Amino acid sequence: MKAHVSLAAIAATMALAGSTAVSQTLSVFVALPATVAAPADNPTTPEKVALGRLLFWDPILSGHRDVSCATCHHPDFGYAEPLDLSIGTGGVGLGATRTFAPGHPARLVKRNSLTILNAGFNGIGPNSSYDPANAPMFWDSRVNSLEVQALEPIKALEEMRGDAYAEDRVVAEVVARLAANAEYRTLFARAFGPRNAVSADNLGRAMAAFQRSLVATNAPFDRYMRGDTAAMTPQQLRGMNRFQSTGCSNCHSGPMFSDFKTHVLAVPDNGKLATSDSGINGTYAFRTASLRNLAYTAPYMHNGVFDDLDDVVDFYQRISRGGRGGRNGGGRGVNANVTRDQIDPLARQLNMRGGGGGGRGGGGRNSDLIAFLGALNDDGFDRTIPERVPSGLKVGGN
Ligand code: HEC
Numbered sequence: 001m002k003a004h005v006s007l008a009a010i011a012a013t014m015a016l017a018g019s020t021a022v023s024q025t026l027s028v029f030v031a032l033p034a035t036v037a038a039p040a041d042n043p044t045t046p047e048k049v050a051l052g053r054l055l056f057w058d059p060i061l062s063g064h065r066d067v068s069c070a071t072c073h074h075p076d077f078g079y080a081e082p083l084d085l086s087i088g089t090g091g092v093g094l095g096a097t098r099t100f101a102p103g104h105p106a107r108l109v110k111r112n113s114l115t116i117l118n119a120g121f122n123g124i125g126p127n128s129s130y131d132p133a134n135a136p137m138f139w140d141s142r143v144n145s146l147e148v149q150a151l152e153p154i155k156a157l158e159e160m161r162g163d164a165y166a167e168d169r170v171v172a173e174v175v176a177r178l179a180a181n182a183e184y185r186t187l188f189a190r191a192f193g194p195r196n197a198v199s200a201d202n203l204g205r206a207m208a209a210f211q212r213s214l215v216a217t218n219a220p221f222d223r224y225m226r227g228d229t230a231a232m233t234p235q236q237l238r239g240m241n242r243f244q245s246t247g248c249s250n251c252h253s254g255p256m257f258s259d260f261k262t263h264v265l266a267v268p269d270n271g272k273l274a275t276s277d278s279g280i281n282g283t284y285a286f287r288t289a290s291l292r293n294l295a296y297t298a299p300y301m302h303n304g305v306f307d308d309l310d311d312v313v314d315f316y317q318r319i320s321r322g323g324r325g326g327r328n329g330g331g332r333g334v335n336a337n338v339t340r341d342q343i344d345p346l347a348r349q350l351n352m353r354g355g356g357g358g359g360r361g362g363g364g365r366n367s368d369l370i371a372f373l374g375a376l377n378d379d380g381f382d383r384t385i386p387e388r389v390p391s392g393l394k395v396g397g398n
């Protein structure tokens, strides 16, 4: 698979698109590879993927048997969800209308759901190499690999555990439930061999294998980079140029449009939370978000405070050197707990001039930027929902 397009080819298309000044480092733009890498001790097989899919949709994994992974990672919403902050156990409904059932403690998850789509590529760099056993997971990269990640929501009080079991007991309880189910015993044995197949490790492996099958690698941008010069519109190509000249690509780099590093931006707090979420070790640093499939995964940022991409671009306008200034260099709409000096220099140095005074209203070049982000959507992903799950519980939960 040829992922890089020659500079000359891009320059020629940019010229056609009426754009100026093609920068020299366009190799920051790389298509996704067609296949996902798996760790050496967990090669992907159809048996693991099929088992992982059932587990993903089966509320048997939650303490009160009411929530599945799909509750917050639903194919209708690009394997994320439209709530700013997730509602796990004790909730009813799906998507934007999901609420806490009467009588249940309203314990919101403090973060916005990340999409599972392409999570198998987490950690991938500009040269398309990465180690899936060490792939960073979560907004703060606090765990590595899909295998390890899969057990975390089961242990989390507000997500799947609820009050039913202690944190250090719940995984053993869930494994015991699976081992007591004849259909799961058969499926685990098929995927992992006959001996001690139902285990926490193999639960993580099956979920990881399934999630590696959820990919979207054929966005207009990918097709363009593979040589289909008609795949992107002239406005998207202008936006691609601006994405780089502005400095977005200093952090949003590589095929996932993330350097998979953490940076301090000063995103405002979500007022629904009693305390400020200060990110990694109280630093307000969060992992650079992937920019793929944003059309399906609003709202944005670690706490879902921005409803749309105009709001996100307006925020960058505020914190950049082209911004309008204010109390801490950004003024309203910037996190008051973060000083101007703490904001990552790569963000402060963004050159948002000529943006048309913010994203909203279009007109300015920021609308080109947003058009470019539109070229990173690929809706041709697997949306299969199993008709039943082995526990006999409601597919996907309440
Ligand atoms: C109550 C909602 C909820 C449930 C249930 C849930 N998740 Fe999540 N998921 C989230 C949120 C919120 C995040 C981001 C949390 C963070 O970064 O701190 C997330 C993050 C993730 C990520 C990280 C993606 C990345 O790019 O880093 C993966 C993978 C994931 N979840 C898989 C699962 C699996 C597998 C299950 C079931 C075992 C599950 N989730 C259950 C809400 C949920």
Ligand code: HEC
Residues within 6 Å of the ligand: 139, 246, 247, 248, 249, 250, 251, 252, 262, 263, 264, 265, 267, 286, 287, 288, 289, 290, 291, 294, 297, 299, 300, 301, 302, 303, 309, 312, 313, 316, 344, 345, 346, 347, 350, 369
């Ligand atoms: C200093 C590194 C850095 C630069 C430069 C940067 N970003 Fe980001 N971006 C991040 C980080 C970190 C996050 C996650 C922040 C959070 O949730 O608190 C993010 C989040 C986003 C999101 C939200 C995605 C989601 O799923 O919620 C969008 C959209 C985005 N950036 C677009 C841009 C654009 C457009 C530019 C250029 C104008 C840009 N970024 C420049 C680091 C950067």
